[in-house]
Amino acid sequence: MSNNNTVAYKLGNSLYLNVTNRCSNDCVFCIKKTNKGIGYDLTLSEEPSLQSLLNAVGDPLGYDEIVFCGYGEPLTRIELVIAASKELKRLGAKSIRINTNGQANLIHGKNVVPELAGLVDVVSISLNAQNATAYGELSQPLKVNPEEAFEAVLEFARECKKHIPRVVLSVVKWPGVDIAACGRIADDLGVDFRVREYMGNG
Ligand code: SF4
Known part of the structure; x- marks a missing residue:
């Protein structure tokens, strides 16, 4: 464990x-x-406070976009994400994106997407797989069974489509992932689709 x-x-x-x-x-x-x-190395020795996060950003005008991402699910801390986004927008941030696993509504037990409206410009959701079985094998949801998790991700994407200007479903090129079928899911939902290369071979 790093102290980074x-x-x-x-x-x-x-x-x-x-x-x-x-x-x-x-x-x-x-x-x-x-x-x-x-x-x-994105292992956190402690989770940042709102103030330390804003201090770490400095002037948001220097960037094309600010992205909530990291070694975990950012919407686990949705209150922090909302508060930081409000302040970053106030300071003139051009674009705010959230990279998410799409399970925020499961995590919080309610539909949180409307709370992101007007603050977040892009939501990129890790679809990861073409069906619940493949999703279970690849994403190994910890809180609910694969069927419930996969359906929650799709429902989250539908909600985002209502409230967020740009929604992207993403998949990682990985054995067992049917890229074409995932692309059809994105098409059916009327959202963008992105295929990512696996980056974790360090
Ligand atoms: S959704 Fe998957 S890839 Fe993303 S932080 Fe969680 S475990 Fe890692």
């Missing part, structure tokens, strides 16, 4: 915020399972 506490890190002209290591999944390809999947 990287809260913000830059990739291209985007600033990524690492707010928690907690997650409701245990994906087989999670960068948590590798040493240096993206070149930064």
Whole structure:
């Protein structure tokens, strides 16, 4: 366990915020399972407060986008994400994105998506798989069975489509993932689709 506490890190002209290591999944390809999947050690010795997060960002005008991401599910800390987004927007942030596993409504036991409306410009949801069976094998949800988790992800995407300007479903190229079938799910939902290369081979 590292004592590193990287809260913000830059990739291209985007600033990524690492707010928690907690997650409701245990994906087989999670960068948590590798040493240096993206070149930064994102193990948090403690979760950042709102103020320390804002301090780590500094002036948001210097970035094309601010992304809540990290070694865990950022919407585990939805209150922090909302408070930080409000302040970053007030300071002129051009675009705010959340990279999420799509289980926030399961985690919080209610529909939280409307709370993100007007603050978040892009939500990128890890679909990961074409059906609940494959989702269970790849994402290994910790709190509910794969069917419930997969349906919750789809429902989250439908809700985001109502409230967020841009919604993306993403998959990682991985054995057993039917990319074409995942793309059809995105099409049916009327959202964008992105295929990612596995990054965790450090
Ligand atoms: S949802 Fe993301 S953070 Fe959570 S286990 Fe999967 S890859 Fe890791």
